[in-house]
Amino acid sequence: MRTCPVQKFIVMKILHNVQWFFANILYIIVILFYKHMDKVEFPFDTEAFFQKCVKNKNFPRNDFEKQAILLRLLKDFEDRKYSEQEVNEAIKKYFEDYTLLRRELINFGYMQRNPLTAEYWVVKRELTKEDIRKNTILRRHSKPYKVLEEDK
Numbered sequence: 001m002r003t004c005p006v007q008k009f010i011v012m013k014i015l016h017n018v019q020w021f022f023a024n025i026l027y028i029i030v031i032l033f034y035k036h037m038d039k040v041e042f043p044f045d046t047e048a049f050f051q052k053c054v055k056n057k058n059f060p061r062n063d064f065e066k067q068a069i070l071l072r073l074l075k076d077f078e079d080r081k082y083s084e085q086e087v088n089e090a091i092k093k094y095f096e097d098y099t100l101l102r103r104e105l106i107n108f109g110y111m112q113r114n115p116l117t118a119e120y121w122v123v124k125r126e127l128t129k130e131d132i133r134k135n136t137i138l139r140r141h142s143k144p145y146k147v148l149e150e151d152k
Contacts, residue, residue: 040127042068043145054094059101063135064142067127070110073101074125077111081119087111 046068053059053069060066076090084102091098102120105111109131113120132142139148146152 038128038130040067040129040132040147043147044068046072050094057096059095059097062141063138064132064145064147066104067108067138070101070105070108071125071127073105074110074122077122079122081121084118084120087120 049065049068050072059069073091073094076093077087082090087102087105088098091101095101102111106113106120110122110124111120112123129148132138132148142148143151
Protein backbone atom coordinates (compact mmCIF):
# COMPACT_ATOMS: atom_id res chain seq x y z
CA MET A 1 0.00 0.00 0.00
CA ARG A 2 1.38 3.40 -0.99
CA THR A 3 0.86 6.52 1.02
CA CYS A 4 0.45 9.86 -0.50
CA PRO A 5 3.01 12.59 0.44
CA VAL A 6 0.24 14.71 1.97
CA GLN A 7 -0.81 11.86 4.27
CA LYS A 8 2.81 11.31 5.25
CA PHE A 9 3.19 15.04 6.01
CA ILE A 10 0.02 15.06 8.15
CA VAL A 11 1.15 12.01 10.14
CA MET A 12 4.58 13.56 10.70
CA LYS A 13 3.00 16.84 11.81
CA ILE A 14 0.72 15.02 14.28
CA LEU A 15 3.68 13.06 15.70
CA HIS A 16 5.67 16.28 16.05
CA ASN A 17 2.80 17.97 17.93
CA VAL A 18 2.37 14.96 20.23
CA GLN A 19 6.10 14.98 21.02
CA TRP A 20 5.99 18.74 21.65
CA PHE A 21 2.97 18.34 23.95
CA PHE A 22 4.60 15.62 26.07
CA ALA A 23 7.91 17.47 26.21
CA ASN A 24 6.10 20.54 27.58
CA ILE A 25 4.21 18.45 30.14
CA LEU A 26 7.51 16.93 31.30
CA TYR A 27 9.07 20.40 31.51
CA ILE A 28 6.18 21.67 33.66
CA ILE A 29 6.45 18.66 35.98
CA VAL A 30 10.20 19.21 36.41
CA ILE A 31 9.70 22.93 37.13
CA LEU A 32 6.95 22.24 39.69
CA PHE A 33 9.04 19.53 41.34
CA TYR A 34 12.09 21.83 41.49
CA LYS A 35 10.01 24.67 42.92
CA HIS A 36 8.60 22.38 45.57
CA MET A 37 12.08 21.17 46.48
CA ASP A 38 13.36 24.74 46.72
CA LYS A 39 10.50 25.93 48.96
CA VAL A 40 11.45 26.38 52.61
CA GLU A 41 9.69 24.16 55.10
CA PHE A 42 9.66 25.76 58.53
CA PRO A 43 10.88 23.44 61.30
CA PHE A 44 8.13 24.68 63.63
CA ASP A 45 4.36 25.02 63.55
CA THR A 46 3.95 28.37 61.80
CA GLU A 47 0.28 28.79 62.71
CA ALA A 48 0.97 28.21 66.43
CA PHE A 49 3.94 30.58 66.22
CA PHE A 50 1.74 33.21 64.55
CA GLN A 51 -0.97 32.87 67.20
CA LYS A 52 1.63 33.13 69.98
CA CYS A 53 3.06 36.34 68.48
CA VAL A 54 -0.42 37.83 68.08
CA LYS A 55 -1.37 36.89 71.65
CA ASN A 56 1.87 38.34 73.07
CA LYS A 57 1.64 41.36 70.75
CA ASN A 58 5.19 40.98 69.55
CA PHE A 59 6.84 40.71 66.16
CA PRO A 60 10.04 38.62 66.15
CA ARG A 61 13.43 40.26 65.63
CA ASN A 62 14.79 37.16 63.92
CA ASP A 63 14.33 37.62 60.17
CA PHE A 64 13.74 33.90 59.60
CA GLU A 65 10.94 33.85 62.17
CA LYS A 66 9.50 37.02 60.62
CA GLN A 67 9.00 35.09 57.40
CA ALA A 68 6.51 32.76 59.09
CA ILE A 69 4.49 35.76 60.29
CA LEU A 70 4.61 37.55 56.93
CA LEU A 71 3.63 34.43 55.00
CA ARG A 72 0.70 33.88 57.36
CA LEU A 73 -0.42 37.49 56.87
CA LEU A 74 -0.41 36.96 53.10
CA LYS A 75 -3.18 34.37 53.47
CA ASP A 76 -5.56 37.28 54.11
CA PHE A 77 -4.76 38.81 50.71
CA GLU A 78 -6.21 37.73 47.38
CA ASP A 79 -4.59 38.30 44.00
CA ARG A 80 -5.82 41.84 43.44
CA LYS A 81 -4.72 45.40 44.15
CA TYR A 82 -5.29 46.90 47.59
CA SER A 83 -5.32 50.45 48.87
CA GLU A 84 -2.93 51.30 51.68
CA GLN A 85 -5.87 51.52 54.05
CA GLU A 86 -7.05 48.01 53.12
CA VAL A 87 -3.56 46.61 53.74
CA ASN A 88 -3.40 48.43 57.08
CA GLU A 89 -6.78 47.09 58.15
CA ALA A 90 -5.83 43.51 57.24
CA ILE A 91 -2.65 43.74 59.34
CA LYS A 92 -4.32 45.64 62.23
CA LYS A 93 -6.53 42.61 62.90
CA TYR A 94 -3.42 40.96 64.32
CA PHE A 95 -0.74 43.55 65.14
CA GLU A 96 -0.81 47.15 66.32
CA ASP A 97 2.34 48.19 64.44
CA TYR A 98 0.83 47.70 60.99
CA THR A 99 3.29 50.12 59.34
CA LEU A 100 6.27 47.95 60.33
CA LEU A 101 4.65 44.80 58.98
CA ARG A 102 3.52 46.54 55.79
CA ARG A 103 7.12 47.71 55.23
CA GLU A 104 8.46 44.23 55.93
CA LEU A 105 6.06 42.72 53.37
CA ILE A 106 7.54 45.14 50.82
CA ASN A 107 11.17 44.79 51.97
CA PHE A 108 11.15 40.99 51.80
CA GLY A 109 9.52 41.07 48.36
CA TYR A 110 6.13 39.58 49.20
CA MET A 111 4.26 42.69 48.10
CA GLN A 112 4.92 45.60 45.80
CA ARG A 113 3.61 49.14 45.93
CA ASN A 114 2.83 51.74 43.32
CA PRO A 115 3.98 55.02 44.91
CA LEU A 116 1.77 57.13 42.63
CA THR A 117 -1.49 55.39 43.44
CA ALA A 118 -0.53 53.89 46.84
CA GLU A 119 -1.79 50.52 45.63
CA TYR A 120 -0.35 47.26 46.95
CA TRP A 121 -0.41 43.74 45.53
CA VAL A 122 1.06 40.34 46.39
CA VAL A 123 3.93 39.21 44.17
CA LYS A 124 5.03 36.01 45.91
CA ARG A 125 3.56 33.69 48.51
CA GLU A 126 6.45 31.47 49.53
CA LEU A 127 9.96 31.62 50.87
CA THR A 128 12.58 29.78 48.85
CA LYS A 129 16.03 28.57 49.80
CA GLU A 130 17.41 30.94 47.19
CA ASP A 131 15.72 33.86 49.01
CA ILE A 132 17.62 32.86 52.15
CA ARG A 133 20.93 32.53 50.31
CA LYS A 134 20.56 36.01 48.76
CA ASN A 135 19.86 37.81 52.05
CA THR A 136 22.85 37.71 54.41
CA ILE A 137 20.88 38.58 57.55
CA LEU A 138 18.13 36.10 56.75
CA ARG A 139 20.84 33.53 56.00
CA ARG A 140 22.47 34.10 59.39
CA HIS A 141 19.12 33.98 61.24
CA SER A 142 18.09 30.74 59.53
CA LYS A 143 21.29 28.81 60.36
CA PRO A 144 20.11 27.53 63.77
CA TYR A 145 17.01 26.09 62.06
CA LYS A 146 19.12 24.16 59.51
CA VAL A 147 16.77 24.74 56.59
CA LEU A 148 19.57 24.81 54.01
CA GLU A 149 21.49 21.66 53.10
CA GLU A 150 24.81 23.37 53.82
CA ASP A 151 23.73 24.04 57.44
CA LYS A 152 22.88 20.43 58.27
